[in-house]
Amino acid sequence: MVGLKALFFDLDGTLAETEELHRWAFNQAFQEAGLPVFWDRATYKDLLWVTGGKERIRHFLDGCPACPSLSQEEVARLHRRKNTLYALALREGLAPRPGVRRLLEEARAAGLRLGLVTTTSPENAEVLLEALGLRFDLVLAGDVVPRKKPDPALYLLALERFGLEPQEAVVVEDSRNGLLSAHRAGIPVLVTPSLYTQDQDYREAGAVLEHLGEPGEPALVLRGPGQGGRRVVDLGYLEEVREWSST
Numbered sequence: 001m002v003g004l005k006a007l008f009f010d011l012d013g014t015l016a017e018t019e020e021l022h023r024w025a026f027n028q029a030f031q032e033a034g035l036p037v038f039w040d041r042a043t044y045k046d047l048l049w050v051t052g053g054k055e056r057i058r059h060f061l062d063g064c065p066a067c068p069s070l071s072q073e074e075v076a077r078l079h080r081r082k083n084t085l086y087a088l089a090l091r092e093g094l095a096p097r098p099g100v101r102r103l104l105e106e107a108r109a110a111g112l113r114l115g116l117v118t119t120t121s122p123e124n125a126e127v128l129l130e131a132l133g134l135r136f137d138l139v140l141a142g143d144v145v146p147r148k149k150p151d152p153a154l155y156l157l158a159l160e161r162f163g164l165e166p167q168e169a170v171v172v173e174d175s176r177n178g179l180l181s182a183h184r185a186g187i188p189v190l191v192t193p194s195l196y197t198q199d200q201d202y203r204e205a206g207a208v209l210e211h212l213g214e215p216g217e218p219a220l221v222l223r224g225p226g227q228g229g230r231r232v233v234d235l236g237y238l239e240e241v242r243e244w245s246s247t
């Protein structure tokens with residue numbers, strides 16, 4: 001059997017619970033622009049199915065008869081302002097989810113390569129990684145491929161960059177879109193659902209845990225190896241997930 005050589009992580013919701021910060025920044029940008037738009041949690045939850053900030057704004061406006069019609073340039077400007085507000089809010093402090101830093105450090109010490117694979121913009125990705133104090137060998141963000149998650153293009157590119165076969169990596173994601181993207185690329189996936197993605201369908205996942213766990217705070221295994229018990233996700237557990245996924 002081939003050994004585990006790389007870990008790929010999604011960003012929003014997986015490394016940290018960033019969506020509430022995103023929602024606040026979108027609303028702030030709408031307000032500053034004088035738009036009669038406010039995304040409450042339920043609205044935002046529905047909009048999360050649309051990946052990419054510009055696409056999300058456009059999708060909402062297209063389905064909102066009472067909203068003014070904006071040009072592509074106006075949407076792009078609104079999105080840039082949202083990103084600036086988000087970056088400012090990030091500096092107030094945002095912590096990684098349980099187990100994220102520990103697992104990254106363990107993987108790095110074992111010689112694994114670490115990739116960040118996200119549909120958020122490169123600017124957001126850079127600011128967030130700096131705020132969280134996390135480092136990756138490869139960052140694929142935003143528009144580097146024409147089709148975003150759940151298309152497998154982003155994960156196929158990540159494998160190509162590292163020169164790896166799908167079974168030599170494990171992906172950590174927090175949403176169905178992310179799971180499908182990685183699964184369609186053939187990579188085993190461990191899902192840690194976030195605030196907005198608790199009730200999504202994760203049947204293709206190799207494992208689903210409430211989070212990655214810490215030694216003093218093991219995570220409930222909702223699906224996969226050790227189901228029903230509590231585990232701390234380490235490299236040994238990821239090997240179990242790979243075996244589980246290949247059967």
Ligand SMILES: [Mg+2]
Pocket residue numbers: 010011012013014173174175178
């Ligand atoms: Mg996510």
